[in-house]
Amino acid sequence: MGENSWIFRNRFKNEPGTALVPPSASPPYDTSEAGERRPFLFLPDTSIALINAENELINPSFNESGLPAPQLTSEQYSKIRKEWDTRNIRAYQIAHDQNGTEQLLVFRPADGPRGWDLLIQMGISTAPLKAIAWRQLTIFISLSLIALGAGLMLYLSILRKTLTPLNQMVKTVEELDAGKLDRRFDTSLGQSEIDRLAESFNGMLERLEASFENEREAREHMQRFIADASHELRTPLTSIHGFLEVLLRGAAEKPEQLNAALGSMLGEAKRMKKLVEDLLILAKLDRTPAVSRSETSLDTLIEEMEPQLRMLAGERKVIFSLAPHIRAMTDRDGIKQVILNLFHNAVQHTDPGLGTIHISLSVLAGNWAELRVKDNGPGITPEHLPHVFERFYRSEVSRVRNRQGGAGLGLAITQSIVEVHGGQIEVDSTPGDGAAFIVKLPILAADAPSH
Incomplete structure (x- = not known):
């Protein structure tokens, strides 16, 4: 270890007061009043000591300006030596010196070729370290509080802008x-x-x-x-x-x-x-509402009903205008009831001797058939038109009931049957010019009439 090794070895073998100056001594050695040259190596808040083989602490004279070295128990020193032997070394030790100063201690063996069995103990006061830690913690907390305050100030308007609409929604829901x-x-x-x-x-x-x-x-x-x-x-x-x-x-x-x-x-x-x-x-x-349907020729169906319709008309004039070969998927009995109800309604509202009822069947664009039943009766006033398909509705209650005994359900039944078939029904009437009930039904196809 050079000159320092020579100093340590001879210092602890000679009698106290013997000068430890190697032949080649040169600064940094300090000469005291007695002419002894001492090294000046450590700061005032540090300590250094040597632990011999008997686990006795030896405080070297060149550390007189520093802190006194804390002394641990023999068992602790033995444990530290074993840790170094097994390379399972603790990072540090905390101990108090004779003045009560807390120090952070580290250890290192100092063996050499001349049979040294020393353990170097170096310590430093924990007060400056704690001061640095507390200062850093204070700075961190201060910066955190400043960041939190700045964040609240920055996002307060955003939070208010977000929460105000939600509060309005909650108020509306409560109402x-x-x-x-x-x-x-x-x-x-x-x-x-x-x-x-x-x-x-x-x-x-x-x-x-x-x-x-x-x-x-x-x-x-x-x-x-x-x-x-x-x-x-x-x-x-x-x-x-x-x-x-x-x-x-x-x-x-x-x-x-x-x-x-x-x-x-x-x-x-x-x-x-x-x-x-x-x-x-x-x-x-x-x-x-589901009905059993089969392929039906609408014009043939109306032609089959012609004798029955003419008998119901009595002396009234009945005109048929039927486009041929119009086929649709329908419930035959349901469509017959639709025709019968509309024809019976026309009979009720036409004069027995001068009445005329016109039944027409034609094809519309998009594979739709139009069935129209028109009479020359008094017609329906505008205020009654929106209600003609309502159940039990009659525009002329006493006249219809006393003469025919109707209950106002025929047109409601007709509308339900037409809607079940996926069709539409409407009424077109002008007071004094009769009424026309128009039924539109989806069809399969309409063959072109032969010439």
């Missing part, structure tokens, strides 16, 4: 109920995600509003339907009940009154039977 479904969210808040959410809520509210409206209309329609059906059934039952009372009072013994009463009761019973049958047809169409 919604079954009677206020017309409220809508603002979709121009400037944030794409919130705008899309508002659009989704608006779509949901529109569907809910439509659902509630349909339910309300269906409930009102059902209530009106029940009231009308009850009224229609009550009328013939009241008539039959009155005729029975008359018969019980003695009219049964008079043939003329008996026959009149029985005839009237038979007529009321037929009307009530027809009403119940129409109600059953409507219930069936509402419950199971």
